[in-house]
Amino acid sequence: MISNATLSFLKELKTNNDRDWFNENKKRFKEAEAEAKDAGNTLFGMMKTHDAVDKVKLFRIYRDVRFSANKQPYKTHFGISFRRQKPEYRGGYYLHVEPGNSFIATGFWQPEKDDLLRIRKEFEMDDTEMREIINDKTFQSVWGEVKGEEVKTAPKGFSKDHPAIDLIRKKQYMFTKNFTDKEVLSKDFLEKADQSFRTIRPYFDYMSEVLTTDLNGVSVI
DSSP states (O other): OOOHHHHHHHHHHHHOOSHHHHHHTHHHHHHHHHHHHHHHHHHHHHHTTTSOEEEEEEOOSBOOOTTOSOOOOBOSSEEEEEEEOTTTSOOEEEEEEOTTOEEEEEEESSOOHHHHHHHHHHHHHOOHHHHHHHTOHHHHHHHOSOBOOBOSSOOTTSOTTOTTHHHHTBSOEEEEEEEOHHHHHSTTHHHHHHHHHHTTHHHHHHHHHHHTBOTTSOBOO
16 A cells, blocks of 8 residues: 555655755655555556566656756656566556656557557558557546657658548557545555556557567567
């Protein structure tokens, strides 16, 4: 479980984002960090029962400010990623714990150049299966619409008038689901997150097949 103490620490950190305050509250941070790590490991165990996830990672709270205009030294959230076993399984999962802005995310955040081209080529050839998956009522009730950055008109080599241009122009293919603080603090929060992740599986199965075959359906792994 995520406790109110963890959310309170993150909330206070947001208004006291400096090294002096952080060092004075190092014990609270360590307790909150341990709790977030335990939550990540617990969710990882649940996910392993229904998907080939092989790594869980709690991101460091320290920000890299070298090339950023924002010089605040600390993140005000805990982020945890869950990796699917490559090369046969593609995509990933993410858990974000932040007061007033907690969510889970899944899909393709920064697809490699070749993977992005392969996905776009698939949609150019036939977007029927993708549409059936993302328009399914159960899928929609959990994840809503596909999200992600996109080019303004069309990627190089693709027609801006193609019927699937709404999918082709995307640079990311992600889905997110938000949770209130009350939901995060509930005893069944991790179970709900896991149940939501289960519903993404048809999308992952489809995208994994696309990214492990060529346009003729021949395996490339």
